[in-house]
Amino acid sequence: MTSLLNPSRPPVFCPGCSHERSLHVLDRAFQDLELGAEDVVIVSDIGCSGLFDVFFRTHAFHGLHGRALTYAAGIKMARPHLKVVVTMGDGGLGIGGAHLLAACRRNMDLTLLVLNNFNFGMTGGQFSCTTPPTARVGSAFLNELEHPMDVCRVAAAAGAPFVVRRSVFSTDLKEKLREALLYPGFALVDVWGGCPGRYMKKNPLSPKDLERQVAEAGLWDGPVEENVREEFRTSYAARLGHGEPPLDWQGIEPFYEASLVEPCGVVLLGAAGERVISAGALLAETALRGGLHATQKNEYNITVMRGPSITEVLLSPRPIDFTGIEHPGVIAALAPEGVARRKDLFEAATEGTLLLRAADVAVPESRARRRDVDFKGAGIGRKDRALASLVLIGQATGIFSVEQLGQTLRQTVPEKLHPAMEEVFRKAAALEAT
């Protein structure tokens, strides 16, 4: 039964401040639980509630306004044995509202003391998210226009499994704090009290008034039945060490020698859902297995299932510095969406550029050597055009063969997809022959 109060830093709250009473009640609850200084961390917010960490000789973390619950969560994840106690005023509650909701939803084993005194004491008594509209506070008339937040109802709605509301004068406050500290999940205690330095100057608030107001707002006694569930860190721990971490990087040794002397930039211009980016990846993997260097970058709209889908693959016998494509070696115009997005490529095309144009896709004028491809006639669907175009690119440039493409496919793509993809390769190869 040892007090955890800090002998070198006695409390210095204003005379009559309810925080001092809360401080001593919290200390008595710690004593009841026989907690040592090293067992507890006080994570305090900004404002007068932010003084709590100093007045205890426990671990202490005093961070930014409204963010105490976030630090507390990080600490609890790393040190699950600690009693993590967050002290926050109604100010911190308002500015950190998103964190309150997340903490309630998450149900991590933290104890949150809301030291609710209906105003910003430290900065001049401005209104907070819990100030009654009838109060006279330091924000002129503004509090008359806003509805105060009922912390307990909000917390319960967001999933908090343990919610208490008491006046600071309540005789069972210590017992309720003890229960909250023992509760194996997120426990919120909304403690109503008076701020003699600011709020109470114009809003008299006797202990009786407070008790009455708490009773009117509704006592909350602890467990919220519909929200009781397993604690977050416990559930998390059960997942740790499960599954396979990714393997160490396994380098690829080439199985053939790609035929390429100068860098060649390949751009596939397609539409969402046409597996353009997967085709680009297969092209890059094929180049890698031919001893080439490669880069791949992609472009698609945020609406991932609509609009253009473009992949740029740069192949080079030497390490690649600039990853852009100044003069494309190959443009595959597979869908109008991709063509519309990258008109610049057609301007940059030279006589050395090969343009593979799907027969049903219009393209701008360019200097490229154009070859029209009747994918539809060959029985190659829209989703397979990009894949099929790789066969044509290999044949036209001579960089790799359809066999080498197929071997890369077998090394990099799940087996169940092989038959369908190899069928596309066969159709594309036949297309070349006709």
Add this chain to the structure above:
Amino acid sequence: MGRILIDGNEAVVRGALYAGCRFFAGYPITPASSILSGMLEALPPAGGMVMQGEDEIASIGYCLGASMAGLKAMTATSGPGISLYSENISFAIGSEIPLMIVNVMRQGPSTGAATRGADGDVHFMRWGNSGGLPVIVLAPTSAPDCFTLTVHAFNLAERFRCPVFVVSNKEIGMTRETVDLDRLERPPVIDRAIHREGAFLPFAAQGPDGVPPFLPLGGSVPVRQTSSMHGPDGYITTDPHQIQALVERLTNKVEAHVDEFSFYDLDAQADARTLLVTYGVTARAARTAVSRLRAQGTPVSLLVLKTLWPVPERVIRRAARHADRILVVEMNLGQLVHEIRRVLCAQQVDFFGLMCGRLIRPSEIVQEVCRD
């Protein structure tokens, strides 16, 4: 060992694992999201923890709590998220909390172009904190750099107990490239210095550039951490001498040691009178431009800075010693160039930059060099 195909964000994830990262928290944002998913895939199976914050403020807050509890922690975002990190970055600086922050920059301002690269946050990372004390910023040019500089960044965060940025952009983070594993640089891993003997004062450091030895929250000795201005004992102070000593130490511990972590590539040509200075993905266009210029008989030297902050002044002065003209090229409208002008105040420093969502081309750099 052969080659692999990876993008910069994957390389950051692997670098973090290699460096001993045990905690990651992030909020989804293009083009940094694949770091969150990569960490989620890698860390929990290996016993580490990953959280998705309700916002960026929460994400960095979780990391600061976990770091003070003794875990190596990392978060990743893009420019809009750095805005939300800002107040906590000040906290990490002032309260000496080791933290690795990845900023995969995107074209701004504001929401900007989410899927386009740019380097518009260079000054923002350095000066976007209240108090204006220094941070460390490392800028990779490629996926292998992302791996190596991530390891260095963790090491520096641990060594100096401060936030360290690895700053790439969409064009590095989301561009896959072949990486030669035999040539990948794997620096040795450094851990924070732990307090061993005697009474523990959480912010007591040796000398005017010292770093306080660390004890974790949750250990057997109670530890005080505070965002308030504090003395060595971790209690609030208003003593001007103590305050001045602290802010000077926070500055010196980083700035006085920049020569020990000035990462750069200097490709000097003996008779060159022009020095190109650049960083990030633009370094790659510059390398191509330099080969072309030399092939056409125009001598030029190239300095690629991989430490952006603190500004590696000695490296810049030495590289520019024989230059009549310095051309700074950036994917923004002129940021690092102000530092180069400050360092090389007697020399001609020109600037070329674009922030239009596409890469600066080698041909454009060649043209700017020849404009002389």
